[in-house]
Amino acid sequence: MAHTVQQVVKVMEEIAPPYLAEEWDNVGLLVGRMQDSVQRVMVCLDVTEAIVHEAIQKGVDMIVSHHPVIFEKLKSLRGDTGRERLLYLLVGNNIAVYCAHTNLDKAAGGVDDVLAARLGLQDVRVLSADQRDKLYKVVVFIPKGHEDAVMDAMARAGAGWIGNYSHCTFQIDGTGTFMPLEGTNPYIGQQGRLEKVHEVRLETVVLSNQLDRVIQAMLQVHPYEEVAYDVYPLANRVKKHGFGRIGRLAHRMTFEEFIGKVCDDLGVSSLQVAGWVDDEVEVVATCAGSGGSLINKAYCSGAQVFLTGELKYHDAQAAAELGMATIAAGHYATEVFVVKELVSRLQKSFDALQYDIEVFAAETMADIYKTVGK
Template identity: 50%
Template sequence: MSLSAQQVIQLIEELAPKKLAADWDNVGLQVGAYDQRVSKVLVTLDVNRAVMDEAIAKEVDLIISHHPVIFKSLSEVRFDTEIGRIIRSAIKNEINIYVAHTNYDIAKGGLNDLLADKLDLLDVQILQPTFEDEVKKLVTFVPEESIDEVREAITSAGAGWIGNYSDCTFQMKGVGAFKPLADSTPYLGEEGQLESVKEVRLETIVPASKLKRVINKLNKVHPYEEVAYDIYPVEINGESFGLGRIGKLKASLSFVELIAQVKKQLGVADLRVVEPKVDTIKKIALCSGSGADLIKKAAFKGADLLLTGDLKYHDAELAVELGLGIIDAGHYGTEIIMQKGIVEYLKTKIQERGLEEIEVSSAKSNKGFIQIV
């Protein structure tokens, strides 16, 4: 059994659309073809020689990586470089390589939300907004007997969300008219004769990032051969996305207690820390990977501590000045959880959509590069 690479990638991009990625980033399909058949997927934090060897041994068709293989434009692919050897191996063994990097960091349900879940944070908010989704109004016209099926289909695909309310739609009855022409296969009516049908005008709002999926679902379930619909721009604020998260612990912890919890939840043996000004910690900011740029933002939003990686000397100095505690669990330590996160997400979505089952696994050979001795 297999899926096309496009089908698997579409599931990833429903979670983490490419437009969420930072301007400097390079995400998406970096090696391969969308129409290639995929029966085995390997999810990894990095694509290096060890991971490529593992993929070849497992006869993997698609690697989903967090960190890009091709970060900047390449003017040459040389086999005496690590990147060149990886690209050559991927092409030779017909292995696609797809990257979900900062778009997955930023996505709702992405890496930073996984990190917040590890700490059981409550009232989780975005730390640094970076993107606001546009909102569109969708209007379509449905025969009365099909209204429930169509409404359920488009709302389940992501339409009709307003704040804490789902399935928000408006309906108005009317009469539609049409004349089937030659070569048509009408749901109602006869070729060459004007037909009048009792219809329902169904309207709702859709995030622009989910519009394509909603329209695809509409076309799939609507009974008409040619589905009539209108899309209008709407001048309201859409859903916000951004880097990092900030939230509250279920119960206040001492610095020592929080250190122990982070080690346990992330499976990290060693941490670098900056002691917070407060005795007990309640509000935590976090950013997977390298989040030192968010030190000021975390302090401004009232965090007692920032959990991140890649802390530098002067970053720590700034944190002390602001009274902000830091736990540096490392770039690897704060991001390796993405492997399990994407594996579980893909397995769930494939089952929910009734797609052909494929093998999705987490890379075993991906190890952190830095050791403390």
């Protein structure tokens, strides 16, 4: 049976939930049609000319890329100029493009996690946690007999997920009272008469990003005209998503040794280093790509060195003045390892779902920068 772009999108959204993307970002299905069939998926960092030609040559139906293929506003879609020409080619060859950018950076097992794992960091934490990952308690009062339907609708919308458990709720029986007034159309009781009803108080937890969806789903299946429900913000800790990671090296080492290790781990021959660490290095903060905005977070979290892809001169200078060394290892070098990881996770998911889809990494990916000298 043919599988669709939409089915691939669904798997990608589980890996890198779109709600994690920054507001300025452009993620999701940027080229193509949801209903088109997919047999071959190619994963890459950037949709370059070489990548588009590789996709055409290999009969690829869908590209999954990290950097968005459309970012700036398009004012035309010409087949004879720069980036538009690539889009024109993609559309002409019926190749869909799905992009997971900042959502893949932040997601568990995404770009920043893959980089931290590559460096063998331990006790890894998110460096800059999203404020949106807040937990709420939702309490709803349901007439006895309807609690399962309401619970199920809420769970399907994302409520009650704790770790690997779904449908986590607590229910207690009680008595609800109400008096339907003029103009009402009560599910139970009559206008002007005080009613006592056997109700279930159902409580569950919901992440902030799913709160609206859960409430809507609950209201849709709840039999009452006016539903009584409460939403409480919680101070519980939740699994954080966000940019950057901080962790400890398995073994302390000198800064020179650490530099050698980074070159080996990332497969690069040179690094841009600012500042220096005189003590042995143990606490390392990382951010794949351009991580300049996380310098203060890294310093305040106790990092001795902050490793990222690329840094502005003045950001590196500011870090050095704080006494924290920085390493710029290259945007490409700090992100490219996610491609292999994504290929393996997608293939595993498709196999488990019995989708007849082949996933592979693009062969023509390349760092735009070369280190050259005299």
